[in-house]
Amino acid sequence: MSARPESLIERAARVYDFNAHLRGRAEAPVEPIAAEEPAPVPVRDVPGPAPAPAPAPVGTLAAIPAEFLSDSDDDGLDEWIAPPSDVAMIDRTMLAEMGMLVPGAPVGALAEEFRLVKRQLLLTARVVAEGPLRQRARTILVGSGKPGEGKTFCAINLAISLAAERDVEILLVDADFAKPDVLARLGVDGEHTGLLDILADPRIDPEACVIRTDVPQLSLLAAGKRSHSDTELLASARTGEVLDRLLAANPKRIIVFDSPPALAASPASVLALLVGQVMLVVRADRTTEGDVQEAVQLLDGCDEIHLVLNAVSYEPGRGRFGSYYGRGE
Ligand SMILES: Nc1ncnc2c1ncn2[C@@H]1O[C@H](COP(=O)(O)OP(=O)(O)O)[C@@H](O)[C@H]1O
Ligand SMILES: [Mg+2]
Numbered sequence: 001m002s003a004r005p006e007s008l009i010e011r012a013a014r015v016y017d018f019n020a021h022l023r024g025r026a027e028a029p030v031e032p033i034a035a036e037e038p039a040p041v042p043v044r045d046v047p048g049p050a051p052a053p054a055p056a057p058v059g060t061l062a063a064i065p066a067e068f069l070s071d072s073d074d075d076g077l078d079e080w081i082a083p084p085s086d087v088a089m090i091d092r093t094m095l096a097e098m099g100m101l102v103p104g105a106p107v108g109a110l111a112e113e114f115r116l117v118k119r120q121l122l123l124t125a126r127v128v129a130e131g132p133l134r135q136r137a138r139t140i141l142v143g144s145g146k147p148g149e150g151k152t153f154c155a156i157n158l159a160i161s162l163a164a165e166r167d168v169e170i171l172l173v174d175a176d177f178a179k180p181d182v183l184a185r186l187g188v189d190g191e192h193t194g195l196l197d198i199l200a201d202p203r204i205d206p207e208a209c210v211i212r213t214d215v216p217q218l219s220l221l222a223a224g225k226r227s228h229s230d231t232e233l234l235a236s237a238r239t240g241e242v243l244d245r246l247l248a249a250n251p252k253r254i255i256v257f258d259s260p261p262a263l264a265a266s267p268a269s270v271l272a273l274l275v276g277q278v279m280l281v282v283r284a285d286r287t288t289e290g291d292v293q294e295a296v297q298l299l300d301g302c303d304e305i306h307l308v309l310n311a312v313s314y315e316p317g318r319g320r321f322g323s324y325y326g327r328g329e
Helices: 008-015 020-027 092-097 109-129 134-138 151-163 195-200 230-235 237-249 267-272 289-299
Strands: 139-144 169-174 211-213 218-221 253-258 277-282 305-309
Touching: 109 134, 109 151, 109 277, 109 305, 134 139, 134 237, 134 253, 139 151, 139 267, 139 289, 151 169, 151 218, 151 253, 151 277, 195 230, 195 237, 230 237, 230 267, 237 253, 267 289, 277 289, 289 305
Parallel strands: 139 253, 139 277, 169 218, 169 253, 277 305
Antiparallel strands: 211 218
């Protein structure tokens, strides 16, 4: 076996212990956050950059966005202001438990890795924007060949990482219609009108379906109700129109799609025709080279396909996470 460079996620897994939060809960002398902890109560002590004896558990006060903190009674202490009721609360505790990025938490190795990925995607977006796709350059499809390879994991992490950029608004769209779980993974409950509903009924205003969250610059769009004609709906001209409306509504908006597996469902290929870039997640302990090739072929309606090696091995010579996998290679 020849030595090969470690993939980004491999390095992340080595540096960043994904189970540490869970173990930390059992061992830490500080009070752990219960999974069902209610919304934060008035904040008395927002951890600042000063060194603390023990690191704040991920998902605690540090994660409350500044816009929801205010010293309303002038006592020098910030109180927590409940966000408007139409703002969905992202469950940071759950994100931490799943080993995912936690908005507002101290930057760890995984966050650093996703910074590299987003940097490359943002650079490519700039180049794509100069070509015929123009504003569609601001759309990224997160795909994979088969289920379970980490599309949703990567799409959410990427969206959280991108949302921390200045001058962007991220719209994370759940387009895995067969297994929509973006909202549930973020702890957002309830029925929401989503993409398929918008495509099926032209009277629905896409913007009205965008779910704002308490993570600054991060919004969500649900998958919507499934029908037998998902692929036909997606393939209709309306999809492009809806996409363009969402992009035109906010020039800072970047749309990230969590897509269905390319080898299992056709909507992924259809979406690939519409987006500026594809981030293809490969889980090399499971994904065969043939599957990768086939997935690339199915998604090659998009000229910019980036490979992301998730959790395990990595082969191609150049780059790591986010290396360019050119058309026809
Ligand atoms: N790099 C990773 N580290 C930790 N857990 C991961 C990683 N990648 C995927 N997972 C977990 O593996 C499972 C399958 O991933 P998921 O993102 O749901 O796959 P997909 O959306 O492609 O079907 C999920 O429980 C997810 O949290
Ligand atoms: Mg998924």
